[in-house]
Amino acid sequence: MKLYLISLLVFSFSLFSEPVEVSDLKNETLNILPFLENNYNLVNEQDLLKVIHSDEKNWEISRSPVAYVYPGGGTHLWTRFSLKNSGSTEVPIFISIKEFALDKIICYVVHENENMERFQGGSSLPLKYKPIHMIDSLFPVHLSPNESIKIYLDIQSDLIAFTQIEIFSISSLLDYFLKNYVLTGIFYGIIIFMSIFSFSIFYYLRDYSYLYYFGVMFFDGIYQLSQSSLTTYFVYPENPEINTSIWYFAFVMSLFFATLFARDFLNLKFYHTKLHRTLGIMSLVIFLFLPLPSLINENIMYIALTVGFLYILGFYISSFYVYRKGFQPAKYFILGWSFLLLGKIFSIIPIENYYYSEYSSALGSSLQMLFVALAILSKMNRLQIEKDEMSNEITGIKKELNLAEKMQLSLLPEGVPKLKGCDLAAYYLPMKQIGGDYYDFYVKDPQSFTCFVADVSGHGPAAALVASMLKVAFKASHSYYHRPEAALRKMNTSLLGNLGKKFVTAVYAHFSLRSNILTYCSAGHPAIMVHKRNEDKVIYLECKGQFIGWFENIKLKEHQYKFASGDRIIIYTDGVIEAFNEKHEMFDYDNFEIAVKSNASMNAEGLNYFIAYRVKEWIGFAKEFDDDITILVIDIP
Incomplete structure (x- = not known):
């Protein structure tokens, strides 16, 4: 691999290397060396010994702050400099070389008496082999009084790298460590x-x-x-x-x-x-x-x-x-x-x-x-x-929802008709959001009355708006109170094209207490439940039909059922039977029948509350309802 080793060199205008004076080095750090001389011919220590006293032409003086060195296929950069102690006391110094990516650094210190010290460093050398156990190469050198020494460095690396050669006194080295x-x-x-x-x-x-x-x-x-x-x-x-x-x-x-x-x-x-x-x-x-x-x-x-x-x-x-x-x-x-x-x-x-x-x-x-x-x-x-803006929007929406909820509740009758021939009770439990359940009554005379129960698809203000339309449509159908099929068709015509993506399931039921006849028609609504308490038997008044509000000619059929004394007739929305618990199990008709049959002696209002309690218990009291619950109970004495 072609190797580029970059060494940070110091600019000089001199033609020949001169020694750096270190006798006055106290708290200073020599970051700028007068000269560094490079040699591209040396390969090993034996070659160094041959050229220590050789012709100076073997060394090149750098005149640039940064030298780009291209060794001839090798991995070595040799550089040297001189240090001089002109004082009368011994001077201890430290040569520091930043060694990241410099695999191997060998420092040769040649004294005037030709004694040579050899130190080893570099990023690939374990700490225990370094003269001083530091993260960088740190070589201790002592200069005797009036002594000059030459430093030869053999720097080896497989990577592009550059370094700084610094000369520290003991105090400046401690200062450097502290700052670092x-x-x-x-x-x-x-x-x-x-x-x-x-x-x-x-x-x-x-x-x-x-x-x-x-x-x-x-x-x-x-x-x-x-x-x-x-x-x-x-x-x-x-x-x-x-x-x-x-x-x-x-x-x-x-x-x-x-x-x-x-x-x-x-x-x-x-x-x-x-x-x-x-x-x-x-x-x-x-x-x-x-x-x-x-x-x-x-x-x-x-x-x-x-x-x-x-x-x-x-x-x-x-x-x-x-x-x-x-x-x-x-x-x-x-x-x-x-x-x-x-x-x-x-x-x-x-x-x-x-x-x-x-x-x-x-x-x-x-x-x-x-x-x-x-x-x-x-x-x-x-x-x-954005959260504050959304909070303000949510506050506004909540106000609108509260208004819509009040509007929806105002649509429902304030009570139930008081009739001598039967016990009538109604129960409505709204979900947390605004739902779309609606129920109402129409009493023609003490011996006949009509019940209407509807469930609008979806939730929210749109469902509540449709519920308000149902109230108007139901009132408009009073002339057909004793003919449920005709009444539902009348309501369908009124709602047609006004529901958007909503649709309505409904049941229209007319009770004649004179003849004990229930005439009813269903528009896709859950079947009416009849608990024949005298026989402890539950039956369902099945009645197929299309939901209202979408099709002009909907399929509807009117049916009659002759009720008897002791019969309990229950009209409800799917929020009762489609309530899910934590195991995703539906309340369904089985649990509904058990709740009804086990409380045969309870009055109509009490049964409503018990059914609502069982549904709440089924889904979990802390959990919100996914749908409204509407229950009408008509007890025949």
Whole structure:
């Protein structure tokens, strides 16, 4: 694999390397070296020994802040510099080299007496073999009074990489560690806070976009830990060679969750279904990049940079689109991903001031988290506004429903007719929503009366409106009170074309107490139940017919039944027999008959309440009814 190793070098106008004075080094850190000299011919330590006193032409002086080095098919970059102690006391210093993606670093310290010290570091070297157990390569060097030394570095890597060579005194090294620990603590504190924040919102709202962002935070934390080599230090100090693979895996997984987060947070399913589908596919395609570094002869850094850019470009397109559609939180989303992208780019490409490169990834992630937090708060504020608007609308609807409910109840008769020849009782139990049950009576004289029971399909104000139309139609049919079929046809004509998508089932029943004759006609309504209490037998007065309100020439047929003393006649709506319990079992006719037969001695009103109680018990007292319940009981003495 063609190898590109980038080393951050320092600009110089001198023609030859001069030693760096370290005698006055106290609290300072030497971040800028006068010269670094590169050599492309050295391969191993034996070659180094040959050229220590050789012609200086073997070394090239860099004049650029950043040098792009292309070793001739090898993996080594040799660089050297000189240090000088002009003071009269010994000077202890530390040579620090940032080692992420630098597999192996060998430091040779050549003293004036030609003694040579050899230190080893690099990201693939277990901590126990390093001279100082730190996450970066740290080499201790002592300069005697008036001594000059030469430092030779052999840097090896299979990846594109760049580094900074820094010279620390003891005090400056401690200051550096302190600042670094504080900044690291702040950064990971932000990650932990945002993780808890996003997961809490998910737990409260059950919005999976926030769970996806929790995944982004989790894997971005691993990404940052591996890039700073903290995972090597704390998790796998004996196997540091896997750190780059962990870094790449965390990168891919954070991008996977980021894609899902962008898709759902931006509500693309509502704004643009194709973009929603595209990001969904992208979230799956990202897994194809996991084995890519081992399958193609290309640098993992280039792959990560290219893939990340393409995916964030997709986020930009989606964000700009929904922002133009009026989704204001998208502007924070755009800013957040912009800072994240810049941070990642600066973390894997060399720039002159390495300080920005060292912390750019963490800084970009921090700014991204800040703007995503603003986006989340903006979205929650938007949701609250929409919730308030919906609450106002719901309040208005509830007022309308209450008005409709009052209107529906006002349609029903205030009581039942008081007749000497029978005991009559009516019971109406509305569902939580406005239902469509309606019943009414018409008394011609003390020896005859008419009952009408109807059930409008559906619920809500529309059903209540149809019920009000039924009341008018029923009154208009009074001239046919003793002819139920003619009365229903009259009502059908009145309702025809005025019900929209609604329809009505009904039963029209006329009782003649003189002749003990029940004349009835059904329009698709449940059969009338007759409990012959003297025989303890239940029969049903079947009567087929079409529902009213849709067809002009409906099929109806009038029937008669001669009732006897002791008969109990029950007219009801399907809300009684079609009540379901938690096991999805229907109350049905069997339970209805049991409730009726077991209370044969109870009066009509008491039976109504008992049936209603049994139905409530069947479905569960805490559960709302799915339909209205209307029951008329007529007892013949």
